[in-house]
Each structure stands twice: as structure tokens, then as C-alpha cells.
Amino acid sequence: MGSSLGATIRRLREERGWSQARLARETCRAAGVHGEPIGRQEISRYENGRRTPREWLPFIADALTVPVEALRTSSAPPEPPPPTLADYLPEGAPLAPLSAAQGRRVGSAAVADLQQRVHGLRLADDVIAGGDLLRPALRELRSAVKLFREGSHTEAIGRSLLQAIGELAQIAGWIASDAGQHGGAERIYRLGLSAAHTAGDATLAGNLLGSLAYQRTNTGDVREGLAMARAGLENAPEAPPRARALSFDRVAWAHTKAGEAQPAMRALNEADEALARLGDEEEPAYLYWVDAGELRVMEARVYTELRRPLRAVPLLRDVLSRYDATHTRELALYLSWLAVALADANEPEEAAITAERVISLSSDITSERTAERARVVLARLAAFQDVPEVRALLDSAT
Structure with missing residues (x-):
């Protein structure tokens, strides 16, 4: 019953747009207890079938406003188990x-x-x-x-x-x-x-699988990228805050590329909640770059991809105003998202100026990422080729 019960709890939680942390809080409230005797990690264990709620089940049902039996029995066909990290290990x-x-x-x-x-x-x-x-x-x-x-x-x-x-x-x-x-x-x-x-090292393994998921997502295999991103997240439920935030960001991006706006927004919120738990705990050195600014960049990218430029443009401008200009590749990448968002906001002249910076920066570095983003920007601006600034840019790029 464990995996079916967990899948039902997850489905009902996601239908309400709640994070695991939110369900934990609502469950404690339903039980009339102070503090958080159960938290996000415990909800995660319930949903993954690693632990059964038992005495907490009635309170979870109360929090979700469903009868207990609705959790114990599900009319939906059982889903195949999601892939785990072990499914992606190399042969031999x-x-x-x-x-x-x-x-x-x-x-x-x-x-x-x-x-x-x-x-x-x-x-x-x-x-x-x-x-x-x-x-x-x-x-x-x-x-x-x-x-x-x-x-x-x-x-x-x-x-x-x-x-x-x-x-x-x-x-x-x-x-x-x-x-x-x-x-x-x-x-x-x-x-x-x-x-x-x-x-x-579960945290490191989750980070590696998340990196592979990000590549898969960006090279067109979006569903597999999403499965990998989720497996990387679930592989390290006890990972430190920066690692959890990064994993949720990768899940958010995969949902975005799949055109799934609401799950993407929920994953972005989970990333923020994870980073908010950052204290003085020891974390791996490779997470040094994960901070609130990087989360804002991903948020802006999600909004850009979902064609919500009024949300994306202010975020990107704020991040870029404080960005280290010596990080040329990332600067070009972030500017490319700004150029697309400006085009979507029907600001082709400003988009062309920004795109010119992207192309100039990209020409000096051997990065396929920035070269591909430059091509994306030019393709997006082609819709405004009657605008003189855009026309001049497109002519100079050919």
C-alpha cells in the first residue's frame, strides 16, 4: 500500500499547489500540535513510500480535506515507479x-x-x-x-x-x-x-545527475531530463540547502521546457524555501555559486521561456546590474534571455541593442552554449526585421 498511498498524497498535494513543507505545516496544524514534529523531509519519505504515515494519516487527510479512505484506496491505476539514480549508472x-x-x-x-x-x-x-x-x-x-x-x-x-x-x-x-x-x-x-x-555521497551523486538532466533538457529530451532531475532530487533528501535549491531549479527548468507552468512555479518556490534554510552548516565547496541571485536568474529564465516578459525583464536587469563582468560567458547568456524577454515585451529596439552585446561577447569565447543562445536571439528578432535597429543587426550577423 505504501507506494500507492504516497502517490495519492503527492497527487492531492500538487493539485492544491502546495509544497511538501506547506503540507507538513498544515498537517501539524490539523493535529493541533505546536512546532513541526514532522517536516518536509518526512512528507517526502511518505510520498516516496520509504515510510508509512500511520498515526499521522488522519491528520494528513484533514489537511488535504479528504476522508482517510481516499488516501488508503485510489481509483487511479498504479503508476510505474519513477527512475532512481541507479537507473543511470554506467554499465560495468x-x-x-x-x-x-x-x-x-x-x-x-x-x-x-x-x-x-x-x-x-x-x-x-x-x-x-x-x-x-x-x-x-x-x-x-x-x-x-x-x-x-x-x-x-x-x-x-x-x-x-x-x-x-x-x-x-x-x-x-x-x-x-x-x-x-x-x-x-x-x-x-x-x-x-x-x-x-x-x-x-548522495549529495554529489544528485548534483551529477542534475547536471546530466540539465543537458538532456536543453538538448531536446525534455521528459527524460525531467525524470533525471527528479531522480537526482529524490536521491538526496538530506542534502544541504544549496544542493536542494539547485536540484529544485533543475526540476523547474525541465517543467518549463515541457510547457508545464504550474509545476515549474512550484519547483521555483521549493528552491527558495530550500535556500532559506541555509545556516552555518558545512556544505561542499562546489556549491559556492548557488545563491539568491542565481535563483533569480533561473526564475527570470522560466518567465522568459513561458513568455511572461513583464516578470522576466525586471529580474534580469536587477541581476545584470550587479553581475561580475569578468564572467563573460554567463554575462552573454543572461543578456540573451533579456534580449528575448524584451522582444516578447514588444521592445525590439532595446532587444536589438542587448542582442548586439550578446553577439559581441559570444564572438570572443569558445562556448557552444553562448553560440546557440545567440542563434535563438536572432531567430526571435526576425519577427521585427522591419525595425531599422533590428534589420541592421540581422544584416551584420549574416
């Missing part, structure tokens, strides 16, 4: 150790050095595009895998190496995707999934 054992007993002894110093190089590569990606970073990123990844497979190390050191390989695979996959090497990026992401999964 790509990280199986080789002749470890004869290899170089690997200690904590080697792990610290690898972690430092991984973070250096991550910071380099902030200012250097994928086409220029791909070769050094792949060299680092091959070297790290070789160190793990051929070296001799303790179990603890091996786990740290696997985590470093997972982090390295995430940034290397991102770089490969930015360079337009989508097939290679997917193989790299799956290698990282294997490393993170073997190391027992």
Missing part, C-alpha cells in the same frame, strides 16, 4: 581498481592536491569557456581515475579519491557540454555518478 565497473597492491601508495596529501586542482578548474570555468578548458579538464580526469585504479590506498583515502573524481567529472562534464560535446559530457557525468555512488 569503470572505476574497478587494477593492480592496487603493486601501485603507488596514495595518501591524504595526494587527495588534498587533487581536491585543490579540482577547485581550481571549477574557478577557471567561471571565466574561461569550455572549448579552451576541455583538454586540461580531460587530462585531470584521466589522471585522477588512473591514480585511484592503479594506486594503493586505505578505504578512507579511496572514498576521498572517489569523491574528488565525482566532483572532477561534474565540472569536466559541464565543460564538455559547454564545448558542444554532449555525448562525451554524458559519459563523463555517468562516470562521476559511479564514483559518487560508490563513495556513498
Whole structure:
């Protein structure tokens, strides 16, 4: 009954447009208890069938304003179980150790050095595009895998190496995707999934699967991208706030690309709620860039994609007014969304000025992402080719 019950609770919650945190609060209110003896994570466990509400079931029913029996019995046909992270692991054992007993002894110093190089590569990606970073990123990844497979190390050191390989695979996959090497990026992401999964790092595994989901969504396989994004989210229910916020953002984007506005809005709200829980807890270094500004960028992108420019334009202008100009690729990308939103707002002259900046920035960096966004912007402006500023831009771009 657990999975059917959980699916019914989720369906009724989503029909009301509630987040899991909202249902938890309403359930506590229905029970007449103060504080939150159950919270979002507990609701998530109920919905995924990992735990049965039992004594909380009547109060959940009260909160949802349905009879208890409506939760226990569902007339809807049972849905197939959603995919999990394990469904996306690579075939075989790509990280199986080789002749470890004869290899170089690997200690904590080697792990610290690898972690430092991984973070250096991550910071380099902030200012250097994928086409220029791909070769050094792949060299680092091959070297790290070789160190793990051929070296001799303790179990603890091996786990740290696997985590470093997972982090390295995430940034290397991102770089490969930015360079337009989508097939290679997917193989790299799956290698990282294997490393993170073997190391027992659910947060890292969820981040890797979310990165792969984002690529799938953007390259046209939207339903599979959404399934991956949800699996990445569900894989790490105890992940720290920034990781949860990022996962919800990826779910929101997949729903947006599928044309599902309400689920996208709910996921954006969940991302905000997750980040609001940020305290002084220790978080992985690779989440350093996830902040309120980045959530606003995703919110603006969602509004742009859904053709709601009056919501998108102010958000993008606010973010861009404070953005680091040395991050050329991201600056070009964010400007591209602004150009499209301005076109949708029937401001073709301003859209053309913004688009000109996008094209100028894109011409100097080896990023397929920005090149593709420039093409999208030009295609959108083609509807205004009778406007002199737009006509001049389109002529200069051909």
C-alpha cells in the first residue's frame, strides 16, 4: 500500500499547489500540535513510500480535506515507479581498481592536491569557456581515475579519491557540454555518478545527475531530463540547502521546457524555501555559486521561456546590474534571455541593442552554449526585421 498511498498524497498535494513543507505545516496544524514534529523531509519519505504515515494519516487527510479512505484506496491505476539514480549508472565497473597492491601508495596529501586542482578548474570555468578548458579538464580526469585504479590506498583515502573524481567529472562534464560535446559530457557525468555512488555521497551523486538532466533538457529530451532531475532530487533528501535549491531549479527548468507552468512555479518556490534554510552548516565547496541571485536568474529564465516578459525583464536587469563582468560567458547568456524577454515585451529596439552585446561577447569565447543562445536571439528578432535597429543587426550577423 505504501507506494500507492504516497502517490495519492503527492497527487492531492500538487493539485492544491502546495509544497511538501506547506503540507507538513498544515498537517501539524490539523493535529493541533505546536512546532513541526514532522517536516518536509518526512512528507517526502511518505510520498516516496520509504515510510508509512500511520498515526499521522488522519491528520494528513484533514489537511488535504479528504476522508482517510481516499488516501488508503485510489481509483487511479498504479503508476510505474519513477527512475532512481541507479537507473543511470554506467554499465560495468569503470572505476574497478587494477593492480592496487603493486601501485603507488596514495595518501591524504595526494587527495588534498587533487581536491585543490579540482577547485581550481571549477574557478577557471567561471571565466574561461569550455572549448579552451576541455583538454586540461580531460587530462585531470584521466589522471585522477588512473591514480585511484592503479594506486594503493586505505578505504578512507579511496572514498576521498572517489569523491574528488565525482566532483572532477561534474565540472569536466559541464565543460564538455559547454564545448558542444554532449555525448562525451554524458559519459563523463555517468562516470562521476559511479564514483559518487560508490563513495556513498548522495549529495554529489544528485548534483551529477542534475547536471546530466540539465543537458538532456536543453538538448531536446525534455521528459527524460525531467525524470533525471527528479531522480537526482529524490536521491538526496538530506542534502544541504544549496544542493536542494539547485536540484529544485533543475526540476523547474525541465517543467518549463515541457510547457508545464504550474509545476515549474512550484519547483521555483521549493528552491527558495530550500535556500532559506541555509545556516552555518558545512556544505561542499562546489556549491559556492548557488545563491539568491542565481535563483533569480533561473526564475527570470522560466518567465522568459513561458513568455511572461513583464516578470522576466525586471529580474534580469536587477541581476545584470550587479553581475561580475569578468564572467563573460554567463554575462552573454543572461543578456540573451533579456534580449528575448524584451522582444516578447514588444521592445525590439532595446532587444536589438542587448542582442548586439550578446553577439559581441559570444564572438570572443569558445562556448557552444553562448553560440546557440545567440542563434535563438536572432531567430526571435526576425519577427521585427522591419525595425531599422533590428534589420541592421540581422544584416551584420549574416
